[in-house]
Amino acid sequence: MNSYIPHTEDEVEEMLKAIGVKSVNELFSPLPQDRRVKTMGLDDPKDEYSVFLKLKELASKNADAQRYTYFMGGGIYNHVIPSAVHQIVSRGDFYTAYTPYQAEVSQGSLQMMFEFQTMMCELTGMGISNASMYDGASATAEAALMAARFTKKDKILVADSLHPEYLQTINTYVSGPQLKVEGVKYDESGTLSIEDLKAKIDEETAGVIVQYPNFFGVIEDLKAIREASKDVLMIVVVNPISLGVLEAPGNFGADIVTGDGQPLGIPMNFGGPSFGIFAIRDDKKLVRTMPGRIIGETVDVDGKRGYVMTLQAREQHIRRAKATSNICSNHALGTLYAATYLSLVGPEGLREIGENNISKSHYLLERLEKTGHFKRKFSGEFFNEFVVETDLNIFKLKRKLLKNNIIGPLDLGMFGGTKSRLKKLLSKNDLLFCTTEANTAEDIERLLSVVEAM
Amino acid sequence: MNSYIPHTEDEVEEMLKAIGVKSVNELFSPLPQDRRVKTMGLDDPKDEYSVFLKLKELASKNADAQRYTYFMGGGIYNHVIPSAVHQIVSRGDFYTAYTPYQAEVSQGSLQMMFEFQTMMCELTGMGISNASMYDGASATAEAALMAARFTKKDKILVADSLHPEYLQTINTYVSGPQLKVEGVKYDESGTLSIEDLKAKIDEETAGVIVQYPNFFGVIEDLKAIREASKDVLMIVVVNPISLGVLEAPGNFGADIVTGDGQPLGIPMNFGGPSFGIFAIRDDKKLVRTMPGRIIGETVDVDGKRGYVMTLQAREQHIRRAKATSNICSNHALGTLYAATYLSLVGPEGLREIGENNISKSHYLLERLEKTGHFKRKFSGEFFNEFVVETDLNIFKLKRKLLKNNIIGPLDLGMFGGTKSRLKKLLSKNDLLFCTTEANTAEDIERLLSVVEAM
Amino acid sequence: MELIFEISKKGRRGFIPPKIDVKPYKINSKFARKNAPKLPEVTEGDVVRHYTNLSRLNYAVDTGFYPLGSCTMKYNPKLNERVASFPGFSEIHPYQDQKTIQGALELMYELEEALKKITGMDAMTLQPAAGAHGEYTGIAIIRQYHRSRRDFKRDEIIVPDSAHGTNPASSAMNGFKVIEIKSDDRGMVDVNELKKVVGPHTAGMMLTNPNTLGIFEENILEIAKTVHDAGGLMYYDGANLNAIMGQVRPGDIGFDVVHLNLHKTFSTPHGMGGPGSGPVGVKEFLKDFLPVPRIVKKKDKYALDYSSKKTIGRVRSFYGNFTVLVKAYAYILTMGEEGIKRASEMAVLNANYLRVAISKLLEVPHNSICMHEFVASTMPLQDKGIKALDVVKRMLDYGIHPPTVYFPLIVHEDIMVEPTETESKDTLDRFIEIVKEIVEEAKKDPENLKTAPHTTPVRRLDDTRAARYPVLRWKSE
């Protein structure tokens, strides 16, 4: 018995007859019979409520944002999501639709994505946006490949202040075309060392990748970086929710902007799915080397405005081995989250949210410093995250916080085990605190009272 | 600032100019100015997240079925609701629609309600169903009024085993037309005393109201009741979810069937909203005295099948003081829950659910009796509820159960304070246990282990 | 579209219920069902597709403008839906131990407090399930009040002829005679007429204010005095409270009993016709007549109080449409003092803006300042054989929901327009444009109007046939 498969036994019989075979098994005669599966060893089918209960139990073993307060960021953020976002994204008309290949019956998806592209351009200050990549890390890795492809050069400079998992992803992606990745140091302000950057740019350099705000929450000086890297592509990894208060990277001359869309209305989802942002300068040549689906405006035979997937000659289903990327399925549903989120918050709301984030983080830092147990690590201006060194036992601190239903801060020591350059650069006692508009003043007091009781 | 009201200040100015007044306040000049409100004393506006947090906190002060196991019934039941029900009922296309007065743009609502009416007829065995009343109690009270109206008689017999709140509602409703309500006793089986019924039927009797299964969970012998009450209307209050295993009241000759629709896919909702069932024999005269909206099939000018609200000449907007009821808004959304629920479970599923309920209740009774602390109160066959007398301290029992995240059983003593006849008939130590398919065998063991530890 | 029954196939399943994991019990065959109900046999996918596609045939607040007079089809905020679906609200049982439902009781208590402040009343019940149910409750309270004073002769309720049908119907259900009084030529209560009918038989008067024409009863204080002087009580049908909330309170202008429609004024969705919620507020002297249980606060604890002796009893089971109450409460918290006031202001501004524009295209019989709605008439198009119904059916082709028609009954060929505060000037301008085009078409091509709509999923439906040969359920051939 199964509530997803409609076939009655009578129907199966009728259909077999129409096909001219005796049994369903006969249809599998092309298979190597001696390799047929006897049993896979899966469980018996379960009824809906049993599955519900089982998954409820698993979910209950996790600490979640409905029960805990988060002071943890580092790439995924606990923001307030307007209820209307949920109402829209849970419409089957959107989430059970396929890629809009049949444009005439997909105008809902296509127009939404066209609006999304416009919003991304507005946010980033860039001229062209695609309709999403998988996530921020893979989008950034694809940007590295694109930079090499476009410039026909093979060295990529990466700020050491980039999210370590982004760096790891870049490292994987460059191993196919065998590009060289070189790190650029940061200084005591926590921002990229212009000096080191200048020293490392050479003839072979395709581009430089910086994060804005960077992994430490510090806001990079894009103007200075642009000036120091005139002849290479500047690739900026953004936190999109900061762009209501931070100047758009496009206005500093960025060539490519990537980033993770999660802050724009998407739940934390244990890190996925969200979507990858990918935007570029408005440049006809550049766009031909861009990965991912792009939606364009056109007209129908009656002259009515409509939208289609366009510039497909870049893509794998046309260009195959010569495509700008292998990406096929993207993260379209994420663009719906972002489009509805940004429509709801608007320019004013986005600014207010940015100001809220930045005010909270500065207030928290001030209060933490006052306890005498925390010292600010970097002098640079920051957004909603900052690094502090602590003299407290981190293990004990985290345990106490957890007991008080608080998740975070992020222990930067945990990145020591990876191949990341952070290992060398950070001490074991560095903590990355994050605040968003979802943290109330009361939450901050609760955090502090735990700290003060230590 | 408000995210529901679109007017910008410029627009307000423009509109005032177009109207030809100087200020918005001028529009309120017809109001008695000396009575104008200075302040109502409400709070200041709140942002979305603050309201969210406040209501989350209120919700967290309640014990709910996601965290507790329920052995409580008595009119509202914790059943398993298929996920697909939620997907459909949360579509704004349904829940934000108005009453389908403009049939051409309401075929979704209308066809759904027509399907609902059909399902109600199939469940109850009746010929005609309306498109919902408020709830089971008011539907039953309206049935009493209808019976009096139809028969032009003024006495209503009500089984003492009817839900006490239904009786209270009937008592309120009959006070307008000043009908007489008389109780009919039940015997030790827990079912209506046929003898007492016969004794109480007289010339003035319009109808008799019985519940099936009744408030004690016991299944009334509708055949015997029908035979004993040939000349009056038989009104049967059903638990619709029992009708997959119990014979339909229509097949025993019921004239009116009412009941509460909550078990058909509607969350407990603290008792509301659900919807009231109202179905009658297929009788042209009877239908003219029926309350509530009814949907009928028809065709459009092109001969295409379509649906409309029909037989409106009975209703208040046409007939005003002479209408069959004052009901206007009904509980249409509840019919969508029921229509999707019944479509999903189908005849087989409904039977299985019924068998699950009845098996669980009998198993629980057997196990409770084995503990030596509980004695079955009524000998009659029961569905998913039953009454036991206990020698345990009820207060302590309930407290222990609560500590073990168990809600229920229902303490029948609590109905003593009302005007209900139950007061006389039940002892303080009577408990009404309920089981549904949502109670696992494990839940039952947990309940028993608490009992056994007492 | 096919009916769900028409795609059914024996043996298909749409849901697999939990297995019986205890000793199975077979019901006594005497009670056992012989033939299974012929419910649909379909897959989950069939159900989802069927009802998704049906839903797309609907017009809804979530799809467009709904200027339905008397219905206040304002936007239904999504926060409200979300909070109402918290398990702590939607999955609780009405008979749980009161200490396990303190949050629910607190919410109801606080909602009553807020509604008291908004209406100027002294006590509230949240039990009634809709507006008409509130009316029923309120009139029952009035009846009990008179009875409690042993004033048994008061068997009449006065109702203006412009009243909603539920007013006379609710009065009649309570055993009252309904005395209908004619409106004056401005659509208001004719105080002289009123004075003629009040007297020792008057139990009370039901009034909607602003009335169903959208006009504020300017003589309200005199009306109330007249009824009170005769020993009657004043009942406020709160369907139109959206016009005046935050501006003037029914409790301050002579009303003794009021019902509210949370599904109109307080933004809870209509759900294709329900559930609504119709709380009733009363003045202090009527408090004891309210239905039981009442929500009471003792120190910091909330409780259900069944103790009233004078109560009219119950009008339904349990405590009201609780999750609807949650939505209304969330709405009030969001709007606050300032938002509630602004809602009525913008609702009235919108209505007057439309009134002025529409009065240039159609007739507006009472064309002075209106409140949240106004009534226009298509009589100017009568010479082309055009009725109000034709005009509104044609609107469907433009993709908007038309206004209410043929209510109130005192204006010929009327359409009743209530834009609500949640609609923008752009939307109103588009509406005006549509009316203009239709009026022009009425002159140039009246046939096209009479045969409208042309582009809807079905075209004009045969109501007469539906009523004359009722087909009220599906039957297999």
Add this chain to the structure above:
Amino acid sequence: MELIFEISKKGRRGFIPPKIDVKPYKINSKFARKNAPKLPEVTEGDVVRHYTNLSRLNYAVDTGFYPLGSCTMKYNPKLNERVASFPGFSEIHPYQDQKTIQGALELMYELEEALKKITGMDAMTLQPAAGAHGEYTGIAIIRQYHRSRRDFKRDEIIVPDSAHGTNPASSAMNGFKVIEIKSDDRGMVDVNELKKVVGPHTAGMMLTNPNTLGIFEENILEIAKTVHDAGGLMYYDGANLNAIMGQVRPGDIGFDVVHLNLHKTFSTPHGMGGPGSGPVGVKEFLKDFLPVPRIVKKKDKYALDYSSKKTIGRVRSFYGNFTVLVKAYAYILTMGEEGIKRASEMAVLNANYLRVAISKLLEVPHNSICMHEFVASTMPLQDKGIKALDVVKRMLDYGIHPPTVYFPLIVHEDIMVEPTETESKDTLDRFIEIVKEIVEEAKKDPENLKTAPHTTPVRRLDDTRAARYPVLRWKSE
């Protein structure tokens, strides 16, 4: 429809964010944004209406039949959506202390176990975000494998000409040369051709089986042996696993690496193009090359293990599309051993039923037993000037989504039909009826086909114009 930007009005708000309840901080003006982004300024109601109405312009699994070859558009169960939205899954942070995410890790671990059983592989990663991402990962693993053996000359991946475009693209992204081999006249891998190209440069071969024509590669064992003997590895593109799951396992017929498309085979929704999820399974000897972190179980505890030295690294941040994984896991639990088997059986039954019927109406080039899909060609209509595109566009007028067209590239004017197991015979019969009517129309009124669709929200759109004069964002005039 208007764009959301076109209904924007300065000053409108759609959401009020939390107020700043601590000391406000103003950002250093050096970094401060000068001009606000021109996002829409609209109310919540505007947003809901806009996107609700947009959504209604869409075709979706929830609205109808979707016989898209290669895409496996099966029904997306609602239970899966529900459980994935539990806060315990959707509102958890990837860097939380591992003891606070034991449920999440357990789920991922158990999902890996189940997928191993279904594919016959020995180890899994859930990190890849889609099918192509899985391919990328799998091919990277193959590359690392050869490199780890210091076998640096293997720089070729063999791909049949019927392969999906992602196969060559994923190979190329990994730095491989792509060797395309022609299919034989039955649409299968030509083993002789294969033998010609394998050799010391062969890193591996990518194969979809059943292939994109829906035909099971009968010579699979010989193919695998040929590649293996040459020192290459076999890659299984799992896009078509729905045809054979429970019948035969890629791991048992010679494949070393496999990716799955959870958004095809395991019923998770496509979301207009994503997110998907593309887990990769490998045989024991490749285990250490999998991306980090891996999910490991120690006693009763689950942990993230970053320790592998040979790993290809990461292909994205964090651990994969977790909530998609939750849905797939719920699906596997619901279906169980028996359900998974029945799914492939009914998928194949449906495809063959359609194949036989369609072969009487159009040409089916490889008209023998197919698996879950088959390819037909509209070449018989060519003399009327009808192309496959015309046929599928005409289907839109019948209210169904057409099959895939112009893929695979090896059949002319092809349409590729995959009904999936969740569609009923009634639906298939209706599809056959539609094809029949269209074929008849092609003879009688070919013009009507060429100008189709006629009844969709927009009609045939000008792709050439879109590409030639790209308008990729909205701009205010």
